[in-house]
Amino acid sequence: MTLDRFHSSDVHINENLDFSSLVSNPMLLKGLTESGYQRPSPIQLKTIPMGRLGLDMIAQAKSGTGKTVVFSVIAIESVLSQLPKDLTNRSDSGSKSQQQQYPRAVIIAPTREIAVQIQDVILNILQGGLNKIITCVAMIGGMPIQKDKENLKRCSIVVGTPGRVLSLIDTGHLDTSHVRLFVMDEADKLMEDLYRDDVFKICKGLGSKKQVMAFSATYDDDLLAHLDKLVKNPVYVMLTNGTPELEGVLQFYKTVKLRQEQQASTVFMRQTQLMEEKFAELEGIFTHTPFYQAIVFLNHTRRATDLVKFLARRGWPAMHIASGISQVERLAVMEKARKFELRVLIARGIDIDRVNLVVNMDLPRDPETYLHRIGRTGRYGTTGLAVSIVDDTELKTIEILKNEFSISIHELSAEDKAYSDLTQQSKNRHHERPLQAAADQEQFKLLEAARKDKEMEIRDARGKVELDDDESGPAAASRQETPKEKRTLESTDGAERIATGQKEAFAGKKRKLDRRMPFPSPTVSEQSPSVAEPPADKTHSPESEHQDAVREEESDLKEETAQETTELYEHYAGHNACNFGRL
Numbered sequence: 001m002t003l004d005r006f007h008s009s010d011v012h013i014n015e016n017l018d019f020s021s022l023v024s025n026p027m028l029l030k031g032l033t034e035s036g037y038q039r040p041s042p043i044q045l046k047t048i049p050m051g052r053l054g055l056d057m058i059a060q061a062k063s064g065t066g067k068t069v070v071f072s073v074i075a076i077e078s079v080l081s082q083l084p085k086d087l088t089n090r091s092d093s094g095s096k097s098q099q100q101q102y103p104r105a106v107i108i109a110p111t112r113e114i115a116v117q118i119q120d121v122i123l124n125i126l127q128g129g130l131n132k133i134i135t136c137v138a139m140i141g142g143m144p145i146q147k148d149k150e151n152l153k154r155c156s157i158v159v160g161t162p163g164r165v166l167s168l169i170d171t172g173h174l175d176t177s178h179v180r181l182f183v184m185d186e187a188d189k190l191m192e193d194l195y196r197d198d199v200f201k202i203c204k205g206l207g208s209k210k211q212v213m214a215f216s217a218t219y220d221d222d223l224l225a226h227l228d229k230l231v232k233n234p235v236y237v238m239l240t241n242g243t244p245e246l247e248g249v250l251q252f253y254k255t256v257k258l259r260q261e262q263q264a265s266t267v268f269m270r271q272t273q274l275m276e277e278k279f280a281e282l283e284g285i286f287t288h289t290p291f292y293q294a295i296v297f298l299n300h301t302r303r304a305t306d307l308v309k310f311l312a313r314r315g316w317p318a319m320h321i322a323s324g325i326s327q328v329e330r331l332a333v334m335e336k337a338r339k340f341e342l343r344v345l346i347a348r349g350i351d352i353d354r355v356n357l358v359v360n361m362d363l364p365r366d367p368e369t370y371l372h373r374i375g376r377t378g379r380y381g382t383t384g385l386a387v388s389i390v391d392d393t394e395l396k397t398i399e400i401l402k403n404e405f406s407i408s409i410h411e412l413s414a415e416d417k418a419y420s421d422l423t424q425q426s427k428n429r430h431h432e433r434p435l436q437a438a439a440d441q442e443q444f445k446l447l448e449a450a451r452k453d454k455e456m457e458i459r460d461a462r463g464k465v466e467l468d469d470d471e472s473g474p475a476a477a478s479r480q481e482t483p484k485e486k487r488t489l490e491s492t493d494g495a496e497r498i499a500t501g502q503k504e505a506f507a508g509k510k511r512k513l514d515r516r517m518p519f520p521s522p523t524v525s526e527q528s529p530s531v532a533e534p535p536a537d538k539t540h541s542p543e544s545e546h547q548d549a550v551r552e553e554e555s556d557l558k559e560e561t562a563q564e565t566t567e568l569y570e571h572y573a574g575h576n577a578c579n580f581g582r583l
């Protein structure tokens with residue numbers, strides 16, 4: 001098994017067809033071809049013709065096999081079918097501003113990132129010339145709603161998250177009178193308790209004249225029962241009979257154990273120590289496995305920041321998009337990941353071409369989510385590696401995944417032939433080096449930004465700081481400063497050099513600022529990997545405050561852990577959620 005690009009049978013069709021046999025509009029065809037879609041995948045071949053006929057549909061295909069392109073094409077075709085013929089076939093159809101536009105298709109997805117990705121796919125396809133007459137806008141929570149209201153005056157395809165779309169319908173800003181298509185992407189997630197009511201309300205709010213389609217990689221009885229109420233007389237297209245594992249993804253697990261001397265007295269300590277072990281294991285995997293970009297999943301979002309710091313200290317540019325950061329920041333992180341400026345993204349369901357390694361630091365709560373996660377690699381029939389780092393309790397879950405859901409997961413060991421083949425090949429691969437250089441540059445930029453941040457902070461807090469004008473190295477050379485400005489510098493290797501006499505005054509600040517630095521270099525901190533580091537700003541966090549915080553976190557975690565353990569076992573052990581043969 002290699003990581004070189006090949007396309008597995010997941011996306012291979014036997015027919016000698018290209019998209020010209022599926023779509024007729026020349027600009028649509030041009031947009032598809034120029035977006036890199038030459039030949040349709042099996043799900044595209046089966047569903048696009050029926051979707052174009054206006055049939056309601058429930059469709060299933062493995063992750064990353066082209067479902068987004070299916071409903072993007074159908075949405076564009078649905079809009080085209082409502083526009084006058086003379087507008088839709090010519091590339092000189094006039095500018096959008098001259099045309100009255102109404103929302104004609106609404107697509108919803110469970111996460112903001114996925115909604116933005118869908119918008120990007122559609123916008124790319126529209127680049128073939130249809131962008132002159134069709135507009136697609138993502139409307140998602142966390143972004144200013146005012147902008148959506150403005151955009152709705154000139155928007156034909158709305159892609160959004162349920163909460164935002166519903167609120168735009170409820171307030172009358174989304175005019176539903178011309179909507180003729182409603183698509184639910186990742187329908188399995190959309191039918192979870194969190195979103196289901198909103199999705200039902202949206203479906204009702206969009207009126208009765210619309211075609212309804214649902215897409216997912218997995219279906220179970222509950223999901224089908226819910227969808228039955230939303231999708232009337234659907235055609236079912238199911239491409240997978242068993243568990244929808246991707247052929248190109250090798251799956252492994254690696255067990256971590258606490259050492260004798262680590263026998264923790266509390267749940268919190270035990271969890272923390274186990275996570276430390278998992279962090280160390282992750283570092284080993286990153287060191288020995290060839291990969292372009294990796295996505296790491298964690299169940300507890302609070303660990304995401306710790307992991308970013310841990311990886312950054314070891315030279316792996318990483319960022320997270322866990323909750324707690326603003327939507328604007330999340331989108332910026334996604335952009336960096338896409339531009340290949342990050343090697344590691346700690347994230348949820350997103351589509352980045354170069355991801356060929358997925359790591360689970362905790363197992364998810366249900367097998368569907370496991371499949372979603374590992375489906376972030378092996379996109380469009382390529383190859384990838386998925387590793388779950390588990391402790392003793394999670395090992396049982398691996399057994400259940402293997403036995404009850406027939407998912408093949410092997411223990412990761414140097415002796416494993418598939419894995420050793422893979423690592424062996426890395427010796428001949430050179431792709432890491434230029435990437436590392438690019439990543440280093442990015443790290444340097446971030447260190448520079450952090451350094452500037454520090455200066456601002458110092459200036460704000462203490463007024464003008466009179467420091468010796470003693471600096472050297474590239475960081476200094478690249479800076480332009482006013483003569484009066486005095487500075488605290490980091491050289492490129494991250495070591496801080498502060499003028500004598502100012503160190504003590506600066507020390508409290510420094511600890512505070514270190515925590516904010518996105519990519520502290522390994523030399524900034526020589527601490528051992530610590531998952532639950534004490535608050536760095538000791539001047540502002542006396543011992544007692546720290547203990548309170550630890551206690552609070554401990555009790556939080558206890559609750560979460562207890563609840564999750566119960567949910568996890570109920571979910572995996574007792575039930576047969578994945579009845580994939582139903583359709």
Ligand SMILES: Nc1ncnc2c1ncn2[C@@H]1O[C@H](COP(=O)(O)OP(=O)(O)OP(=O)(O)O)[C@@H](O)[C@H]1O
Nearest residue numbers: 037038039040041063064065066067068069379380
């Ligand atoms: N016909 C095609 N030819 C080449 N590449 C394609 C084709 N269709 C889709 N792709 C690429 O495959 C990747 C996955 O496609 P897409 O996101 O549509 O899959 P999906 O089934 O919707 O995945 P998920 O279930 O994870 O959302 C994307 O990078 C997309 O650009």
